[in-house]
Amino acid sequence: xxxVEQSLFLSVREGDSSVINCTYTDSSSTYLxxxxxxxxAGLQLLTYIFSNMDMKQDQRLTVLLNKKDKHLSLRIxxxxxxxxxxxxxxxxxxxxxxSYQLTFGKGTKLxxxx
Amino acid sequence: xxxxxxxxxxxxxxxxxEVTLRCKPISGHNSLFWYRQTMMRGLELLIYFNNxxxxxxxxxxxxxxxAKMPNASFSTLKIQPSEPRDSAVYFxxxxxxxxxxxxxxxxxxxxxx
Numbered sequence: 733x734x735x736v737e738q739s740l741f742l743s744v745r746e747g748d749s750s751v752i753n754c755t756y757t758d759s760s761s762t763y764l765x766x767x768x769x770x771x772x773a774g775l776q777l778l779t780y781i782f783s784n785m786d787m788k789q790d791q792r793l794t795v796l797l798n799k800k801d802k803h804l805s806l807r808i809x810x811x812x813x814x815x816x817x818x819x820x821x822x823x824x825x826x827x828x829x830x831s832y833q834l835t836f837g838k839g840t841k842l843x844x845x846x
Numbered sequence: 847x848x849x850x851x852x853x854x855x856x857x858x859x860x861x862x863x864e865v866t867l868r869c870k871p872i873s874g875h876n877s878l879f880w881y882r883q884t885m886m887r888g889l890e891l892l893i894y895f896n897n898x899x900x901x902x903x904x905x906x907x908x909x910x911x912x913a914k915m916p917n918a919s920f921s922t923l924k925i926q927p928s929e930p931r932d933s934a935v936y937f938x939x940x941x942x943x944x945x946x947x948x949x950x951x952x953x954x955x956x957x958x959x
Contacts, residue, residue: 765947767950773952774850774939774951774952774953775889775937775939775948776950777948777949822947833891836888836889838889839889
């Protein structure tokens with residue numbers, strides 16, 4: 733079945749770049765997502781990438797997709813203390829009845845050191 | 847748009863009591879999802895509805911859990927009887943299309959004592 737793996741923790745200094753990595757197993761994934769969860773809040777969609785793309789940039793965020801290795805990464809440039817949160821990777825499989833389901837990783841807790 | 851609205855934000859109840867969590871999806875979204883989040887297990891999909899019809903409830907942990915969606919603007923998740931191990935944050939999410947991702951509510955933090 734589908735599985736999404738992420739490292740659990742990442743610590744960076746303010747102003748540095750953060751890179752959060754994710755691997756997935758379902759080769760039929762059509763969309764891959766990054767969500768951000770701040771303390772006490774729900775998950776907020778940050779960005780997503782379609783599987784026929786290998787890169788997407790949105791201001792300080794860069795998403796890289798290596799479909800061959802089933803590896804997704806999120807780079808945050810000039811990391812700020814407000815970026816401290818849990819970041820979830822998720823995939824959407826390309827299957828009929830389950831096509832609206834997302835499979836989430838366990839999340840990477842990003843801590844930004846001032 | 848007010849987003850996905852969940853109520854209550856916090857619920858503390860005694861073991862054995864019935865608990866009802868509520869969700870109002872975004873207008874026009876035709877799929878609704880209930881998730882549970884704990885430190886140990888992360889995010890778990892409990893059930894999802896498409897056009898008000900339950901499609902997959904394989905994540906519902908036990909018969910004590912039930913979910914309904916009587917119309918496009920309202921869903922409930924009920925736990926009867928509740929147990930301490932049900933303590934978690936319960937999220938509702940909705941979506942209109944596969945590519946757009948989900949919009950999550952702020953969650954209900956349930957504590958069963």
